Amino acid sequence: MQVFPGRETFEELERDFPDFDAESVETCLAFLNSATEVYTAFDAHFDRYGLSAGKFTLLMQLYVANQGLVPSEFAERANVTRATITGLLDGLERENLVQRQPHPSDRRMLTVHLTERGNALLENILPDHFCRTKKLMANLTTKEKKTLVNLLQKLNSGTSALSDAS
């Protein structure tokens, strides 16, 4: 969901609400709209390989760990609930990309392993993935990338203003 208010909207809200700050709202909307655009583009990218961003992330963790990992670890590292991981693993296992195995020492846990097929899919994707990611950022110079990261950090530190109790 994106929003592109017209000039008149800004003028009206500025008139009626003392705390309305056009510059802040404009920047905020530009950020949110940009996020939607980038997310959508990544979805289209992963969709070519039958994956989603979440599934790809999971597979990558297994790929770089080069060993079985525990679902609750995924959840914690990715900042999502265990229930979300269960769902993603169900999908990945259905497509034969990962396999759940009992944990050797704690029967509450599982270990998740990349299958041959999962490994092959990843190795097929990664060159294209990194190439496209590089191109995605190609309009920004090194200095601009650093600036962007810095500004995003400042933005992040403001999020408590939204989520804090009134």
Added chain:
Amino acid sequence: MQVFPGRETFEELERDFPDFDAESVETCLAFLNSATEVYTAFDAHFDRYGLSAGKFTLLMQLYVANQGLVPSEFAERANVTRATITGLLDGLERENLVQRQPHPSDRRMLTVHLTERGNALLENILPDHFCRTKKLMANLTTKEKKTLVNLLQKLNSGTSALSDAS
């Protein structure tokens, strides 16, 4: 879903994939993680009022239009499908915040109207909403906001590299 790869991961991928560009990946992940953080904070914010970002956006369109609007218009302006709008309207109508009415001249269409209750809710939210939005952006100077918008634009123009056919 967020991702925070360790230094070793970067080194390994850099070694194994010629197109892996650490600087691009790092910036890209910073952006995606930041987007998740901001979205989550907005969700928490709107949740206080029993709303979601999508529902708020719909209500705002009606508020500033100051007249009934047509669902397909919403869909087009917000870049979502008509089906998504149907779902949001179902929720908003259930909570008595908007009302569907037959379109006067085209019987395929509806017009959607803000109810008294919807209007009252919005006028209750908006001061807090704009105040928090201002605070969200308060760590960025005017110049930094302009820079951010500019960099986001450059990022947007790279998204075709992700979504274009190989």
Added chain:
DNA sequence: TAATATTAGTTAGTCAGCTAACTATAAGGC
């Protein structure tokens, strides 16, 4: 003007996130 194509809204079904509640197991405290 009758047939065809397009548009608007809904419906059904999928996905990925969430919360809350449940089961099984493990760990701690008395």
Added chain:
DNA sequence: GCCTTATAGTTAGCTGACTAACTAATATTA
């Protein structure tokens, strides 16, 4: 050593996004 508490994974049900297919109504055009 038992009781309580905490942890891990799953399940059920919600939301907001999607696509595809459907109905009804309007527009186009042959």
